[in-house]
Amino acid sequence: MTDRVLILGGRGRIGNSVAADIANHTQAQITITGRSPETGNSVNLPLANRVDFLVLDLAEIDKLTQAIANSNLVIHCAGPFHHRDANVLKICIEQGINYIDVSDHRSYTIKALKYHEQAVQAGVTAIINTGIFPGISNSMVRQCVEQFDQPEKIHLSYLVSGSGGAGVTVMRTTFLGLQYPFTAWIDSKWQKILPYTQRQIIDFPSPYGSSGVYWFDMPETYTIPQTFPSVKTVVTKFGSIPDFYNHLTWITAHIFPKWLMQRHYMIEFLSHVSYFMTDFTNNFSGIGVAVRSAVTGKKNGQTFIYCSTLVHENTALASGCGAGSIAQLLLEGKLKKLGVSPVEAALPTNLFIPAMESRGMKISQSITQIDDQE
Known part of the structure; x- marks a missing residue:
């Protein structure tokens, strides 16, 4: 079966770069989200036939939950993360879906790490702070x-x-x-x-x-x-x-x-x-x-x-390589680290180096x- 990847905030520069990396390095079907229908008209990614657009606001909990449940992997790129709650991560854990984000602020990191035990119990791998x-x-x-x-x-x-x-x-x-x-x-x-x-x-x-x-x-x-x-x-x-x-x-x-x-x-x-x-x-x-x-x-x-x-x-492309490489490893079953972990605690060097080399x-x-x- 084809893997399904949901990229929240996928029309931003970072989200778009993550989507491009995944399209280049996996066979996954990708859904990117944005709050406005107009943003969907500008989708321009490699292998565009494997990329769909979904109008979605993170405040639409029911729609968000359904989108997550229909995915194998969720990548949260909807920053800035300074004042974000960890609700996306929480829903992923409840639905048993693996999670990645490109968060870049300590306040969000602290919130996310509090869900470590819940993720372990749910059998979910959640890797935070990916990117460059x-x-x-x-x-x-x-x-x-x-x-x-x-x-x-x-x-x-x-x-x-x-x-x-x-x-x-x-x-x-x-x-x-x-x-x-x-x-x-x-x-x-x-x-x-x-x-x-x-x-x-x-x-x-x-x-x-x-x-x-x-x-x-x-x-x-x-x-x-x-x-x-x-x-x-x-x-x-x-x-x-x-x-x-x-x-x-x-x-x-x-x-x-x-x-x-x-x-x-x-x-x-x-x-x-x-x-x-x-x-x-x-x-x-x-x-x-x-x-x-x-x-x-x-x-x-x-x-x-x-x-x-x-x-x-x-x-921005380098950030896409960082998050995209981890997505590839998760989808291929090469990386599994139950719980919520920052990159340095989750990704072993023997997987990191080949992933970087394959991306030049x-x-x-x-x-x-x-x-x-x-």
């Missing part, structure tokens, strides 16, 4: 951590050119992430961090080179310390290309009045202005992404830094020994 970052980045961390007897510090750095090929929703995600302080696992304790602080220059692969990144609240800031409890510090930093976007974002985070940044209309205004600006600068900067995972730890009594890097020319995603590694006497 979080997602592929988490698996790069796992690959690095496995090189050590005792991993101690994880430093994740992300760099996006222009809009990254994504839509206004991703802009909203960025500005929503600037509203409040968050906690990070530093020196074996949770410490308060202000978003977009502590600029750091990181050497990324070509064509990016040395670029500035800043503290940013990501789900992996929360999940990685739990997945790898021996790690003492987890750092997650983000930056933009061109660099003047970093300075504008810093001003937004630290100069604009907090009460103003917490207003919906201000988030919408900033998101649309930013999208308009990047739509122009994309012509010069491109829409690519760079991910760098650096893990410091001990192997055979010596201290090393194991560094893993990935560059892709289109951030080249991950480079380097290892450097550190003199403990320095």
Whole structure:
């Protein structure tokens, strides 16, 4: 029988990329959803005869439940996830349907993880935070951590050119992430961090080179310390290309009045202005992404830094590869992890690497020994 995949929010840039990846790598029949009938007219995916469109609002519980029940796999791409409840996940568990999402905020991750035991009892595999970052980045961390007897510090750095090929929703995600302080696992304790602080220059692969990144609240800031409890510090930093976007974002985070940044209309205004600006600068900067995972730890009594890097020319397409590869593995029966799990806890490296290679995603590694006497 043909597998049936339901992609909620499939007409967004990320959802569309996920659908394209699944169409390219599986034989599944795909249904993508949108709130407006007009969005269905713009469906333009590989093998379009295997892609259907369904008008659906997540508030339509009965219709949502029926759509989920008629599927083998549900992929939740309807962001932003900052204020989303976990109702889609809850219905999937009740219906016994496997679940993936591209969620990218700690608040949603915490809500989803609370359903772990229910998912186990229902025999459901639910993998959250898939995509590029979080997602592929988490698996790069796992690959690095496995090189050590005792991993101690994880430093994740992300760099996006222009809009990254994504839509206004991703802009909203960025500005929503600037509203409040968050906690990070530093020196074996949770410490308060202000978003977009502590600029750091990181050497990324070509064509990016040395670029500035800043503290940013990501789900992996929360999940990685739990997945790898021996790690003492987890750092997650983000930056933009061109660099003047970093300075504008810093001003937004630290100069604009907090009460103003917490207003919906201000988030919408900033998101649309930013999208308009990047739509122009994309012509010069491109829409690519760079991910760098650096893990410091001990192997055979010596201290090393194991560094893993990935560059892709289109951030949205890279996100599609992250979620799509996990969907493929679930549909093929190669991946099964009952409960609700972040990517780094669910996807073994021996499945991750071939999945990336089959999509032309080249991950480079380097290892450097550190003199403990320095």
